[in-house]
Amino acid sequence: MGQVLFYKDLWKEEFWENPWELGGLIxxxxxxxxxxxxxxxxxxxxxxxxxxxTENEE
Incomplete structure (x- = not known):
């Protein structure tokens, strides 16, 4: 279970470090x-x- 949390945190950090991903989000x-x-x-x-x-529209 601890390994899954580690990979999830690692993925979040890698996402913000990639300028193309950040540019797309912007x-x-x-x-x-x-x-x-x-x-x-x-x-x-x-x-x-x-x-x-106008007068024609009623």
Missing amino acids: VIGLFTVTFLFFILFAVLFGLLFPSEQ
Whole structure:
């Protein structure tokens, strides 16, 4: 059982030392944050500036 915990800790340390793995994690994080920001932006401006109805639309 102790050996399994050792390998798990070793894997975690190796993951953070590999720059490609860390770079991929950063790219995925930036993509997710950007996507959520665009959704927030759309909702915010949709609520602040609702479209005005013209006379033809009832």
